Amino acid sequence: MDESQDQVRSGWPLYEVFLRGKRGLNHVHVGSLHAADAEMALHHARDLYTRRNEGVSIWVVAARDITASSPDEKDPFFAPSGDKVYRHPTFYDIPADVPHM
């Protein structure tokens, strides 16, 4: 989206919304919305995605600022790790008194 300032915008840009729920430690992507700027996006996110008491923290980010991996690159990106099960730390005995594992 590289519209110049003097052009009339046909619609507001897209923002992606991330919520942290009461029990969640991390923000989770919940959807997207349209807004004129980031502050309005935050308000819209509150109105659209926390109506059922879901969240305690919101992040919004302009969709155009997200760099995503391409589906075409799926195999070179992800297939090489598919047979390397030893990368999971499942071959250790975890002592009973170690929390959060």
Place this chain on the structure above:
Amino acid sequence: MTDDDDFAAYQSLAEETEDHRWAFGTGFSDPLEGIDTSVPVGVDAAALAAYCLALGDDALIYSHRLQQWVTRLPELEEETALANIALDLLGQARMLLSRAGQAEGTGWDEDRLAFFRTEGEFRNVRLVEPADADFAELAGRLLIFSAWRLALFGELTGSADPVLAAIAGKAVKELAYHRDYAAQWVIRLGDGTALSHARMQAALAAIWPLLDELFRADAVAARLPGVAADPAGLRAEVDGVVDAVLGAATLDRPGGAPLASVGGQAGREGVHTEALGYVLAELQSVARAYPDATW
């Protein structure tokens, strides 16, 4: 940081509850839970009922006007925002009308009070009656209404009636958001293009005559010392907030004479603008056509 501190930090972040379906929302609460609903000794019950009725009517009528905007707004996101605000106000109206029925001792419930009173029996201020001419008027009226109601309910959180205090305690959080939402739009439109500025200024001019009524002396409130708020005492806070928003929005404070009362009577005495009849016709028609209906 010790391991214990680390653990405590995680615990406070997680806010563990019994309901593990966090994605659906948890931790709902009833604002009136555990509140004694008997009218406190020394409080004029009839005046308390009338006071709650008036505050409930403000929210009920304005909620209906906001609902009329849904499906007419420029963006889907704004529809949800306005519907949320209308629903907050409807919730306030329900609790206040219920309290009015309770205090009066007539046994009238919220539905009876909302649907089976005539125009002259409503006690809302006239600010909430007219339909907004455009989105600028919606933003301007919501700013004035929520700034005033937030100041009023801020006072009522210390009311001697525990039910009114609890209702106010819940409402101030909602109203703070409504005010923030409206202020944001007034600033965007006022400090936007030449056209949006002119329309926002015109909207304020249309609303302004209804402002003074919010701060008129109120005979009912005067009978409720320690329970009700003095309307005149709210003016400084509301003016401060509104002037700050208008300043940021590069808008001028409109002049012009206030809308006259009729024989010294206005909304709080049951004297309304013609707009209220249209709101009530729509609001009440189903309940009156099918009085025994349940849903």
